[in-house]
Amino acid sequence: MIQRSFHIMTFGCQMNANDSDWLKRALNARGFTEAATAEEASVFILNTCSVREKPEQKVYSLLGRIQNMTKGRDDVLVAVGGCVAQQVGRGFFNRFKQVRLVFGTDGLASAPQALDRLVEEEQLRMSLLDFSDEYPEKEQEWTGDTVPSAGFVNIMQGCDNYCAYCIVPYTRGRQKSRSSVSVLEECTRLVERGMRDITLLGQNVNSFGQDSHGDGTSFAGLLHQVADIPGLERLRFVTSHPKDIADEVIEAFGTRANICPRLHLPMQSGSDRILKMMGRKYDTARYRSIVDKLRAARPDLQLTTDIIVGFPGETEEDFLQTLHLAQEIGFAQSFSFNYSDRPGTRAEMLPDKVDKAVMQERLMRYQDWQAEYTEQILHGMVGSTQAILFEGMSKRSDSDAPGTTWQGRDVYGQLVHVSLPEDNDMAGKLLPVRITEAKKHSLIGEKAGEPW
Numbered sequence: 001m002i003q004r005s006f007h008i009m010t011f012g013c014q015m016n017a018n019d020s021d022w023l024k025r026a027l028n029a030r031g032f033t034e035a036a037t038a039e040e041a042s043v044f045i046l047n048t049c050s051v052r053e054k055p056e057q058k059v060y061s062l063l064g065r066i067q068n069m070t071k072g073r074d075d076v077l078v079a080v081g082g083c084v085a086q087q088v089g090r091g092f093f094n095r096f097k098q099v100r101l102v103f104g105t106d107g108l109a110s111a112p113q114a115l116d117r118l119v120e121e122e123q124l125r126m127s128l129l130d131f132s133d134e135y136p137e138k139e140q141e142w143t144g145d146t147v148p149s150a151g152f153v154n155i156m157q158g159c160d161n162y163c164a165y166c167i168v169p170y171t172r173g174r175q176k177s178r179s180s181v182s183v184l185e186e187c188t189r190l191v192e193r194g195m196r197d198i199t200l201l202g203q204n205v206n207s208f209g210q211d212s213h214g215d216g217t218s219f220a221g222l223l224h225q226v227a228d229i230p231g232l233e234r235l236r237f238v239t240s241h242p243k244d245i246a247d248e249v250i251e252a253f254g255t256r257a258n259i260c261p262r263l264h265l266p267m268q269s270g271s272d273r274i275l276k277m278m279g280r281k282y283d284t285a286r287y288r289s290i291v292d293k294l295r296a297a298r299p300d301l302q303l304t305t306d307i308i309v310g311f312p313g314e315t316e317e318d319f320l321q322t323l324h325l326a327q328e329i330g331f332a333q334s335f336s337f338n339y340s341d342r343p344g345t346r347a348e349m350l351p352d353k354v355d356k357a358v359m360q361e362r363l364m365r366y367q368d369w370q371a372e373y374t375e376q377i378l379h380g381m382v383g384s385t386q387a388i389l390f391e392g393m394s395k396r397s398d399s400d401a402p403g404t405t406w407q408g409r410d411v412y413g414q415l416v417h418v419s420l421p422e423d424n425d426m427a428g429k430l431l432p433v434r435i436t437e438a439k440k441h442s443l444i445g446e447k448a449g450e451p452w
């Protein structure tokens with residue numbers, strides 16, 4: 001018999017992480033429990049990503065590993081969800097006998113129900129791959145009284161942009177906005193239960209409401225409504241497409257105290273020629289002008305970005321333009337990737353593919369600059385006092401400070417570790433903290449006031 005103990009493995013973007021968190025809660029509500037270790041689980045769930053090459057290969061090797069790990073057992077059920085599931089679909093059934101459920105983006109909402117059936121009916125296989133016309137609303141499934149101090153709320157699904165390199169519109173479907181009423185209801189409920197930091201999530205949040213599912217509320221309108229929720233200390237949103245960011249959203253950084261001064265604004269390239277081939281629908285002049293307006297509205301704003309190195313036809317000169325523009329803007333962090341061909345995309349058909357070694361060397365140059373610059377920013381914060389919202393006990397293993405180490409985030413979302421002498425429960429509390437030390441990716445600080 002298949003036990004109701006599960007193990008979830010998640011790849012890719014924040015959307016997937018958020019989907020997996022929801023799935024865990026929904027399964028708990030149905031009497032499943034999370035296994036302490038993978039070996040003890042009966043139900044394996046892979047939430048996959050196919051945006052870049054490596055995550056896809058990981059899925060195949062992981063399925064192989066699960067097969068080996070569970071050799072001889074007949075009480076194992078594997079479900080594959082997310083973008084790779086949407087692409088490969090029922091193909092998994094033939095390659096891996098243990099896989100009995102595949103579900104795509106819109107199938108997620110019914111995956112818990114499906115798993116419920118599949119543990120009982122052991123001959124059954126199910127696929128939930130259809131795209132629905134509406135945003136598939138999910139039960140919130142928060143059990144118990146407490147919610148984490150920071151969390152994510154989905155506001156839309158899919159993407160209509162068809163950037164030349166990107167598989168997302170094919171795997172996640174066309175853009176479907178959620179109704180502003182249900183977004184607002186969910187945010188309000190979470191804040192009432194103790195959430196103080198919310199990130200609104202979508203593939204292209206700035207075009208929220210601009211699809212057939214919109215209810216007339218623009219993203220700027222939604223942002224103001226959510227920012228108005230009493231008790232919401234911090235509001236963030238991701239991802240913004242530069243072509244769609246409205247002046248009203250930019251201005252909100254200056255007028256709304258709870259909108260955090262950090263924005264992820266994928267630039268992808270600093271070469272107008274490449275941006276055009278990518279189909280991004282902005283040029284570097286427009287990108288610069290958005291950055292200028294943002295910084296005028298909020299001088300302490302930190303910007304982060306996505307960069308693709310080695311798009312077909314990219315020359316050394318194009319790459320240098322990317323590097324120089326990134327340096328000029330001074331991104332606090334970049335997610336930078338080598339270009340990889342995705343099946344069925346326009347870029348796959350383009351000539352002049354960049355040599356892998358050349359691409360890798362460019363990526364290293366970019367990442368070396370970014371690592372150094374990120375460190376500089378973190379060092380620049382030493383001596384300042386920041387409001388830290390605590391998440392829980394520190395996961396840092398090299399903590400040599402006495403007392404209990406807690407971890408939280410500053411207003412920019414940067415991880416801060418603080419040793420506190422007393423055994424207080426700091427989760428969900430805000431505390432002024434003086435930054436005393438900068439590590440490569442995080443900060444260390446000490447208490448500089450009372451929590452609120």
Ligand code: 5AD
Pocket residue numbers: 051052165166167266268306307308337338339340341342
């Ligand atoms: N190759 C490399 N990077 C890609 N991304 C999306 N598609 C590809 C691809 N084919 C990157 C983009 C996007 C991020 C989520 O992933 O930078 O913003």
Ligand code: SF4
Pocket residue numbers: 159160161162163166167168169203204241
């Ligand atoms: Fe992909 Fe472009 Fe949509 Fe982002 S905006 S998900 S890069 S198609």
